[in-house]
Amino acid sequence: xEASFYHAKTRYPGIFGWxxxxxxxxxxxxxxISTLSFFAVGVSLGLxxxxxxxxxxxxxxxxxxxxxxFTLHGVVMIFLFIIPGxxxxxxxxxxxxxxxxxxxxxxxxxxxxxxLFITGGALAVTSLFTGGGPPDTGWTFYIPYxxxxxxxxxxxxxxxxxxxxxxxxxxxxxLTTIYRLRAPGMTWKRMTLFTWAIYATSWIQLLATxxxxxxxxxxxxxxxxxxxxxxxxxxxxxxxxxxxFWIYSHPAVYIMIVPAMGAVTDIIPxxxxxxxxxYTAIAASSLAIAFVGYLVWGHHMFTSGMSDTSRxxxxxxxxxxxxxxxxxxxxxxxxxxxxxxxLGAPLLYTLGFIxxxxxxxxxxxxxxxxxxxxxxxxxxxxVAHFHxxxxxGAVMGFFAxxxxxxxxxxxxxxxxxLAKLAWVxxxxxxxxxxxxxxxxxxxxxxRRYYDYLPRFNGPNLVSTIGSWxxxxxxxxxxxxxxxxxxxxxxxGDNPWGAASLEWQTSSPPPTENFKDxxxxxxxxxxxK
Amino acid sequence: MExxxxxxxxxxxxxFVIVWIALLCLxxxxxxxxxxKMGEWSMxxxxxxxxxxxxxxxxxxxxxxxxxxxxxxxxxxxxxTVSIIIVLTFFDIWYR
Amino acid sequence: xxxxxxxxHRDYVGAKLGMWLFLFxxxxxxxxxxxxxxxxxxxNTADFHEAGMEMNMTIGAINTLILLTSSLTMALSIAAxxxxxxxxxxxxxxxxxxxxxxxxVNKYFEWSDHIRHGFYPDSxxxxxxSHGKILFFGLYYVxxxxxxLHVVIGISIIGFILILTLRDSVSGTDYVKLENxxxxxxxxxxxxxxxxxxxxxxx
Numbered sequence: 011x012e013a014s015f016y017h018a019k020t021r022y023p024g025i026f027g028w029x030x031x032x033x034x035x036x037x038x039x040x041x042x043i044s045t046l047s048f049f050a051v052g053v054s055l056g057l058x059x060x061x062x063x064x065x066x067x068x069x070x071x072x073x074x075x076x077x078x079x080f081t082l083h084g085v086v087m088i089f090l091f092i093i094p095g096x097x098x099x100x101x102x103x104x105x106x107x108x109x110x111x112x113x114x115x116x117x118x119x120x121x122x123x124x125x126l127f128i129t130g131g132a133l134a135v136t137s138l139f140t141g142g143g144p145p146d147t148g149w150t151f152y153i154p155y156x157x158x159x160x161x162x163x164x165x166x167x168x169x170x171x172x173x174x175x176x177x178x179x180x181x182x183x184x185l186t187t188i189y190r191l192r193a194p195g196m197t198w199k200r201m202t203l204f205t206w207a208i209y210a211t212s213w214i215q216l217l218a219t220x221x222x223x224x225x226x227x228x229x230x231x232x233x234x235x236x237x238x239x240x241x242x243x244x245x246x247x248x249x250x251x252x253x254x255f256w257i258y259s260h261p262a263v264y265i266m267i268v269p270a271m272g273a274v275t276d277i278i279p280x281x282x283x284x285x286x287x288x289y290t291a292i293a294a295s296s297l298a299i300a301f302v303g304y305l306v307w308g309h310h311m312f313t314s315g316m317s318d319t320s321r322x323x324x325x326x327x328x329x330x331x332x333x334x335x336x337x338x339x340x341x342x343x344x345x346x347x348x349x350x351x352x353l354g355a356p357l358l359y360t361l362g363f364i365x366x367x368x369x370x371x372x373x374x375x376x377x378x379x380x381x382x383x384x385x386x387x388x389x390x391x392x393v394a395h396f397h398x399x400x401x402x403g404a405v406m407g408f409f410a411x412x413x414x415x416x417x418x419x420x421x422x423x424x425x426x427x428l429a430k431l432a433w434v435x436x437x438x439x440x441x442x443x444x445x446x447x448x449x450x451x452x453x454x455x456x457r458r459y460y461d462y463l464p465r466f467n468g469p470n471l472v473s474t475i476g477s478w479x480x481x482x483x484x485x486x487x488x489x490x491x492x493x494x495x496x497x498x499x500x501x502g503d504n505p506w507g508a509a510s511l512e513w514q515t516s517s518p519p520p521t522e523n524f525k526d527x528x529x530x531x532x533x534x535x536x537x538k
Numbered sequence: 539m540e541x542x543x544x545x546x547x548x549x550x551x552x553x554f555v556i557v558w559i560a561l562l563c564l565x566x567x568x569x570x571x572x573x574x575k576m577g578e579w580s581m582x583x584x585x586x587x588x589x590x591x592x593x594x595x596x597x598x599x600x601x602x603x604x605x606x607x608x609x610x611x612x613x614x615x616x617x618x619t620v621s622i623i624i625v626l627t628f629f630d631i632w633y634r
Numbered sequence: 635x636x637x638x639x640x641x642x643h644r645d646y647v648g649a650k651l652g653m654w655l656f657l658f659x660x661x662x663x664x665x666x667x668x669x670x671x672x673x674x675x676x677x678n679t680a681d682f683h684e685a686g687m688e689m690n691m692t693i694g695a696i697n698t699l700i701l702l703t704s705s706l707t708m709a710l711s712i713a714a715x716x717x718x719x720x721x722x723x724x725x726x727x728x729x730x731x732x733x734x735x736x737x738x739v740n741k742y743f744e745w746s747d748h749i750r751h752g753f754y755p756d757s758x759x760x761x762x763x764s765h766g767k768i769l770f771f772g773l774y775y776v777x778x779x780x781x782x783l784h785v786v787i788g789i790s791i792i793g794f795i796l797i798l799t800l801r802d803s804v805s806g807t808d809y810v811k812l813e814n815x816x817x818x819x820x821x822x823x824x825x826x827x828x829x830x831x832x833x834x835x836x837x
Contacts, residue, residue: 115648182655189608190648216655217619220662228670228776236756237772238765239670244772245765250673253627254666304622308630317633323626549713558706565698565830569691572835578679584831591702592824599709600820601813606647609654616658620665624672631673 014421014518032117033521038103039419040124045099046488048090048131053484055083060443060477066464076460077146078161082138084149085166089173090131092404093262096269097215098127098180100411101208103419105184107512107519108202110193110528115186123176123183130172137166148458150259153240153251157232164233167226174219174226177265181215184208193511195530202510202534203292204411207272210296214261214268214303222258225251249314256307264303266400267367268296270407271338274360277414278342279535280508281357282349286535288341295334302331312383321380328378335371339364354506355429359410362437366402370395373448391451397444406436409487416491417501421518424498428490435483442476510534549604557598564591646810653814657821660784664825667777671832674769681766686836688753689774693744694834697737698826704733705823708792708816718806720799727796727812730819734789741782745775774833781825788819 015035020027028036059079062071071079106114114120138144142160145151156163188209192201201209228239238244240251279286286292308316308324342364351357373395376382386392417423446469451457455466462470504513509532515524532538568587572580597603602610675682711726752759753771760768795815798804804812 115645116652119652178659179656182652182659185655186648186652189651190645213615216659217616217662220659221623221666224663224666227780231776235775237776238755238768239772239776244761244768245674245678246769247673247677249630250627250670253630254669257623257627257666304619305626308626315634316630319633320626320629323629548716549709551710551713554706554709554713558702561702562699565695565702568831568835569695572691572831572837575837580835580837581831584835585828588828588831591827595705595820595824595827599705599823600817605650609651612654612658616661616665620661620668623665624669627669627673628676631676 013520014516015521016518018521030121032113032121034102034106034113034117034120035419035519035521035523037120037124038099038101041094041098041102041127042100044124044128044131045091045094048086052083052087052091053481055079055086057477057481059083060474062460063462063470064474065471066462066467069461071460073460074146077148077458078138078144080458081145081148085134085145085170088149088262089170090127090134092266092400092408093177094127094173094180095266095404096273096408096411097184097208097211097265098123098177100273100408100415101184101211101269102180104415104512105205105208106187106191107418107515107523108205108510108534109188109191110196110511110524110530111187111191112523112527114183115190116183119179119183123179126172126176126179130169130174130176133169133172134166135169137162137169141165150255151226151229152255153229153246153248154242156229157241164230167229171223171226174223177215178219178223181212181219184212185216188212193527193530196511197530199289199293200530200533202272203275203286203289203296204269204272206293207268207275207296210300211265211268211272214265214300218258218261218265218304221254222262225254225258228254249311249316252311252314253307253316256310257304260307260310261300261303263396263400264299266404267407268299270363270404270411271335272296273411273414274342274363274407275338276508276510276534277356277360277410278345279537280414280506281352281354281360282346283352283507283537284345284349284535285533285537286341287344287347288337289533289535291337292341295337298334299331302327302334306331309378309383312380313387325378325380325383329375332371332375332378339368355424355426355433356410356414356506358430358433359406359413362433363403363406363410366398366406366440370398370400370403373398386451388456389451390447390455390457393457394444394447394451397447402440402444409436412491414506415512416494417505418512418517418519420495420498421501421516422494422498423501423505424490424494428486432483432487432490435479435486437483439476439478439480439483443473443480444476446470446473446476507537509536549598549601553598557594561591561594564594644808649810650813650817653817657817660821660825664777664780664828667773667780668828668832671773671777674766674773678764678766678769681764682770683836685767685770686833688748688751689834689836690744690747691834691837693740694830697740698830700733700737700740701823701826704730704737705820707733708819712809712812712816715799715804715806715809715812720802720805723812724796724799727792727799731789731792731796734785734792734819737785738782738789741778777829778833781822781829784822784825788815788822791815791818 015033020031022030028040031037062076141162143162145161145163145166147156147159147163151167188205231237232240238246240246240248242248275286275292305327306324308320309328312321377386377392377395413424413429450466450469455462501517503516511528514528564587568584571583574580602613707726707729711723711730714723714726755772755775760771792815795804795812798811
């Protein structure tokens with residue numbers, strides 16, 4: 011049996027062979043461990059918030075602490091977990107294998123990206139304990155509060171800046187890799203749709219993140235030097251800040267979801283033993299989402315005071331961006347139709363993804379319409395929407411991909427019944443936790459408040475209990491995945507009988523990925 | 539490892555010098571346009587001249603003329619992105 | 635087997651592609667600042683014109699000429715190395731660095747002058763002025779400041795490449811590092827090509 015990449019003789023001994031590796035597979039695992047650790051932190055913050063909100067009038071923390079909690083929850087979950095999320099972990103590990111490459115185009119920049127990520131994360135965490143205390147601005151850092159508050163905004167924001175740089179460099183790396191390192195015969199149309207998704211996502215990472223970078227830098231410069239660029243007292247325009255912030259942060263949500271869509275698109279053909287329906291449409295829709303995603307950021311700002319003309323334009327464009335996502339959902343359903351379905355855990359999580367993402371997406375339309383937006387902006391409706399698309403969508407898709415590629419990455423198989431049991435807890439807990447929020451928001455409960463009127467008690471209680479059920483599901487799922495590392499059955503090279511290239515090498519792969527670079531003669535979902 | 543033969547586009551020194559002289563002339567032109575004090579039309583003229591200068595630098599100094607077609611196509615991606623961002627933002631600024 | 639040994643590959647086009655993609659991020663970074671500038675200019679046009687009078691067009695024009703010339707010398711240094719004219723390439727690289735330093739020296743004098751006259755962020759003199767003027771100077775310092783930072787980075791990179799050229803790590807058969815350094819330097823020039831009219835030619 012070939013030695014896997016775990017047993018490679020590295021330039022540096024022991025743990026340093028991991029911390030200073032240039033092997034994309036090891037780097038993918040470094041990201042996996044670190045992003046999941048931050049996820050655990052984010053979950054704890056969320057559970058604490060839900061505990062505070064279990065009943066009207068009851069407090070376990072102060073209002074100031076609550077503000078810092080939701081700020082941190084957002085910063086950690088968004089910048090430290092889900093944006094790096096799939097691209098940095100699964101993308102790093104799997105994409106080069108799928109295109110038949112030995113590694114990414116710039117392996118040293120790859121590990122630099124991880125170190126930037128870790129450093130940025132460390133700085134963001136440090137901001138909790140130094141200076142004026144943890145930021146309380148919300149993860150959106152809106153002006154003027156973010157330039158007036160005494161809390162540790164600059165340090166946290168600089169941490170995010172470094173994480174952004176990490177993301178940008180990864181995008182650059184992956185694009186060059188896909189352009190230059192595809193195996194012979196691997197035409198664009200023979201790439202997996204996961205790789206297509208990583209390709210589209212990399213463009214967003216490359217082009218949108220710098221706008222965030224300059225916005226964050228301007229906050230720091232404003233706090234230190236008072237230049238006045240956003241300060242309304244000096245002529246600055248807080249709405250312009252919102253523009254610049256969302257010019258990045260809207261495309262950012264497509265960084266979160268597109269790779270997840272790519273993962274489930276790879277899973278569906280394998281578990282229905284049928285070629286994917288609409289390969290070209292799905293590939294094109296990834297690119298379309300990436301492009302149109304740049305045009306809709308104003309829908310986060312409908313109540314900010316921007317012009318009516320621009321509100322109408324952004325609302326129209328927002329409805330447009332739903333179309334390519336719809337194309338994907340239809341194609342997935344059509345791919346499953348009359349397939350020979352095996353309801354393995356990856357497919358179960360995929361189905362959960364499709365259902366929850368669709369709810370999230372449809373409620374996005376409610377928010378995209380100007381009149382209804384007025385009613386729901388700043389309420390729990392928005393909170394429910396984005397948790398459905400990000401958590402029910404991107405994260406569920408991440409879990410699907412994690413289970414699907416688990417045997418490839420670790421050479422072991424997880425325990426199927428536990429995976430399914432976890433799913434049940436996750437699905438039930440998730441809907442209890444977040445569907446209640448649709449109700450609360452519609453009834454008028456504002457977000458980012460540490461207390462609420464007694465009439466909101468019922469759904470809040472359901473929501474908090476839902477958070478415990480969800481947490482239970484996460485515990486079962488991660489227990490399963492971690493425990494199976496040690497006691498799982500050996501997986502074999504291709505336990506799913508998949509056709510894409512990563513499954514044509516051993517599990518786990520050797521350091522150089524393939525003994526000989528394969529010559530590709532058929533499509534990625536061609537099971538014949 | 540060797541560079542591929544196709545990359546050996548030997549640009550003669552004169553080309554670079556001519557481009558440099560053109561850039562200097564355009565710089566002079568843009569100063570003149572500003573001194574004509576046409577108000578905001580001066581700015582339009584100056585941005586146009588700046589774009590001409592930038593194009594010369596991109597095409598010759600940055601070797602874009604001799605690069606693969608992919609590079610020539612890709613350069614439009616950030617340009618279009620920045621343009622879209624500015625235009626969409628101005629729908630707010632102009633009509634507030 | 636050493637894990638890096640057989641993953642080594644030299645991809646000349648790939649290396650350049652990576653650099654071009656990185657330059658795209660710089661275009662977006664400065665693009666964000668140009669967005670802010672254009673918005674505030676649109677809203678404070680008269681104030682920007684008045685504030686623009688404070689700028690020294692001569693220094694701006696000289697700096698423009700300096701950077702344009704440094705782009706020429708950079709391009710010539712690459713042409714030289716392609717012909718394996720090592721010392722000529724090094725000479726042109728050195729001249730590029732010197733021109734870059736000259737740019738920074740000019741900037742230093744320019745900024746000192748403005749600061750001496752009371753035009754700096756949060757200064758009492760500036761705060762007493764209209765919003766448009768405060769914004770103009772704020773943008774001036776931020777945009778030319780971040781640009782100057784890139785000039786410093788560019789000089790450092792070229793300096794590093796110069797040493798590699800001396801050691802023959804950069805040579806007539808392997809010069810992509812020099813080309814990539816050149817690409818970065820030219821972008822710094824292109825950004826200044828736009829900054830010049832925006833700050834120095836509002837008359």
